[in-house]
Amino acid sequence: MDYTPIKKSNIDQLSVEPNLLNLQKTREAFKWEDIDRELDGLEGGGLNIAYEVLDRHVETSNKDKIALYWEGKNGETETFSFHDLSRLTNRFANVLTKLGVKKGDRVFTYMDRIPEIFICLLGALKVGGVIGPLFSAFGPDAVKDRLGDCEARVLITTPKLVPTAHEILEDLPALETIIIVNKRGRDYDLKDKEVSYEDLMKGASDEFDIEKTDKEDYAIIHYTSGTTGKPKGVVHAHQAIMGHYATAKYVLDLHPEDIYWCTADPGWVTGTSYGIFGPWSNGISQVVYEGGFGAGHWYRIIEKYKVTVWYTAPTAIRMLMKAGEKPVSKHNLTSLRYTCSVGEPLNPEAVVWGDKVVGLPFHDNWWQTETGCIQIANYPVQDIRPGSMGRPFLGVTATILDDNFEKELSPGEEGHLALKKGWPSMFRTYWNKQELYDSRFKGDWYITGDKATRDEEGYFWFVGRADDVINTGGHLVGPFEVESVLIEHPAVAEAGVIGIPDPLVMEVIKAFVSLKDGYEPSDDLIKDIKRFARKKLHALACPRKLEFLPGLPKTKSGKIMRRLLKARELGLPEGDTSTLEE
Ligand code: PRX
Numbered sequence: 001m002d003y004t005p006i007k008k009s010n011i012d013q014l015s016v017e018p019n020l021l022n023l024q025k026t027r028e029a030f031k032w033e034d035i036d037r038e039l040d041g042l043e044g045g046g047l048n049i050a051y052e053v054l055d056r057h058v059e060t061s062n063k064d065k066i067a068l069y070w071e072g073k074n075g076e077t078e079t080f081s082f083h084d085l086s087r088l089t090n091r092f093a094n095v096l097t098k099l100g101v102k103k104g105d106r107v108f109t110y111m112d113r114i115p116e117i118f119i120c121l122l123g124a125l126k127v128g129g130v131i132g133p134l135f136s137a138f139g140p141d142a143v144k145d146r147l148g149d150c151e152a153r154v155l156i157t158t159p160k161l162v163p164t165a166h167e168i169l170e171d172l173p174a175l176e177t178i179i180i181v182n183k184r185g186r187d188y189d190l191k192d193k194e195v196s197y198e199d200l201m202k203g204a205s206d207e208f209d210i211e212k213t214d215k216e217d218y219a220i221i222h223y224t225s226g227t228t229g230k231p232k233g234v235v236h237a238h239q240a241i242m243g244h245y246a247t248a249k250y251v252l253d254l255h256p257e258d259i260y261w262c263t264a265d266p267g268w269v270t271g272t273s274y275g276i277f278g279p280w281s282n283g284i285s286q287v288v289y290e291g292g293f294g295a296g297h298w299y300r301i302i303e304k305y306k307v308t309v310w311y312t313a314p315t316a317i318r319m320l321m322k323a324g325e326k327p328v329s330k331h332n333l334t335s336l337r338y339t340c341s342v343g344e345p346l347n348p349e350a351v352v353w354g355d356k357v358v359g360l361p362f363h364d365n366w367w368q369t370e371t372g373c374i375q376i377a378n379y380p381v382q383d384i385r386p387g388s389m390g391r392p393f394l395g396v397t398a399t400i401l402d403d404n405f406e407k408e409l410s411p412g413e414e415g416h417l418a419l420k421k422g423w424p425s426m427f428r429t430y431w432n433k434q435e436l437y438d439s440r441f442k443g444d445w446y447i448t449g450d451k452a453t454r455d456e457e458g459y460f461w462f463v464g465r466a467d468d469v470i471n472t473g474g475h476l477v478g479p480f481e482v483e484s485v486l487i488e489h490p491a492v493a494e495a496g497v498i499g500i501p502d503p504l505v506m507e508v509i510k511a512f513v514s515l516k517d518g519y520e521p522s523d524d525l526i527k528d529i530k531r532f533a534r535k536k537l538h539a540l541a542c543p544r545k546l547e548f549l550p551g552l553p554k555t556k557s558g559k560i561m562r563r564l565l566k567a568r569e570l571g572l573p574e575g576d577t578s579t580l581e582e
Contacts, residue, residue, distance in 0.1 A: 016338075020253065032242060039241065039245060053281045054067075054089060055086050067082045067085050068085065068285075069305055070114075071287070072114070080115060085119065089122040092204070093123045096129065097208075098200070103129070106129070106147075107124040107130070108131075110157040122276070124154075125219060128217065130219060135265060135268070137538050138538050139536045140164045142538050143165065144172065145481075150431045154175075154176065155179070157178065158181050178193050179200070181197040182196065226436075227479070232431065233430060234427045240273075243373030244425065245277075245278065248277075250394065251340070251363075259287060260286045260310075261310050263313065274311055275288070295320050299328060310338070313473070314506070336358060339360045339363065340365060341364050348387035351386040352386055371426065373393075375392060376398055387461065389461065399419075400417060400454050403415070450466065471499065472502075472507050472509060482542075483495040489529050490516075492515065493515055494513070494551070496552045497543065498512075498565050500569060508544040509543045510545040511545070512547050512552055512565055521548035530546060553565065556581050
């Protein structure tokens with residue numbers, strides 16, 4: 001189906017004049033140096049993300065402005081001003097200092113979306129720590145792989161989740177302290193290495209001198225999946241705040257009076273870049289809802305908090321579409337003025353649905369954990385081309401390269417999406433994997449791993465991943481990670497994992513398994529293997545489907561040919577099979 005562009009060039013129709021309006025006429029008008037000047041920096045030099053997102057507002061009329069409207073999964077609510085968060089993060093920074101945490105130490109959170117997650121992450125940045133937020137849905141192996149890889153010293157978690165940590169403690173010799181946040185006052189006896197957040201916070205001072213971090217000092221580590229090996233730690237420096245700030249201002253178009261809601265969890269880079277850093281560096285009030293997805297709940301949150309700018313993901317939008325227009329009609333959503341989406345291809349139908357049902361088309365944008373912030377976007381002042389990721393952000397040069405990563409391709413030609421290296425929020429390394437990091441650059445270009453095309457007007461269109469990485473509900477899953485867990489099951493000899501198309505979550509995970517001698521395929525065994533995987537992996541990374549095969553197709557060197565599994569599953573041509581084992 002051909003979708004006509006949604007005209008947005010008529011500025012009069014927009015309720016708020018876009019921030020970009022002054023800059024859109026000429027890309028040259030945008031300079032990263034100006035963004036640098038709009039941020040404060042530390043007194044006496046240096047840059048610290050926590051200062052830019054909290055403390056600098058305490059010096060202005062934003063001091064008592066609400067930074068966080070929090071609603072818990074049981075309906076409890078709390079609000080925090082910028083001043084509150086500044087003081088609480090100072091306290092937590094003092095707590096960490098007392099525990100001996102120093103600049104460069106890795107500090108991880110493993111919690112549901114409770115306010116303490118923000119206090120802990122930003123407090124840790126104040127001591128110069130490198131923060132690693134983890135999804136609370138991770139199983140023990142997922143936590144172990146991440147903490148172990150970068151030798152985390154501190155883990156902050158809750159009584160509900162700490163049993164997971166207990167299972168893996170022996171494998172984490174570098175982990176010295178576990179801070180238990182007992183927000184809901186459960187009965188819990190502290191164990192070895194454990195300290196109480198509440199007790200330590202009580203005695204801590206509200207004053208703290210932020211560690212003099214430099215723009216190049218490491219600040220954040222997010223683990224992301226690749227085709228081979230375990231997830232790798234994408235490392236960002238404090239300078240990334242320039243990208244978060246600029247894109248929140250110009251792409252999400254945040255204005256001082258906005259109430260903003262990003263539905264992503266801080267365990268995903270979207271939930272930190274745009275659920276913490278982007279909005280708060282701009283002094284914007286934001287809503288955080290601890291509960292999960294539910295069409296009615298989500299619309300209620302928008303209505304209750306009068307959300308104006310909403311940033312969500314295609315899978316969620318498709319689920320809203322599935323829930324139909326009835327729940328929409330029960331709520332007043334007229335506060336909304338601007339809606340955006342990221343994480344997977346956004347179907348043109350979804351863009352148009354938003355326009356029809358909420359009166360606002362979703363603005364798709366594209367980026368990656370590695371890029372730190374939005375790189376390609378549909379802006380408020382441009383026509384939307386439904387199905388396109390939009391155009392490169394100001395200060396970003398994007399192109400499509402040929403298979404040798406040498407020649408830039410012409411409009412309409414499919415190739416590798418690449419970005420000119422050097423933007424401020426570009427990742428600085430993969431933790432302890434410098435070679436892998438270097439391999440992602442060819443000449444001046446960072447190779448994204450995505451395939452795309454560009455049209456005559458400079459809009460980019462996503463084609464697919466260039467590797468085997470699976471995108472399920474906006475979350476990347478490396479097949480190797482899942483295969484490694486599956487073959488730990490006593491019955492499994494070999495496993496091959498692929499993504500198969502799904503109308504709701506883009507791809508679901510399917511595993512092909514061959515069994516060891518003495519085991520017979522059965523429905524019970526399928527259930528048992530799935531249960532086993534669920535205990536160890538993130539809920540999203542568990543195979544939805546599982547099929548037994550007598551043997552898996554392998555190359556002569558013994559590598560499982562996922563490409564062939566996929567072609568056979570989808571009834572596609574098998575392509576070159578010359579390397580297939582006889
Ligand atoms: O394949 C692209 C897809 O998600 C990948 C990045 O995933 P992650 O590192 O988890 O990024 C989190 C922050 C967005 C990309 O390489 N992707 C992301 N946005 C889009 C997308 N695919 C199509 N359209 C998008 N708008």
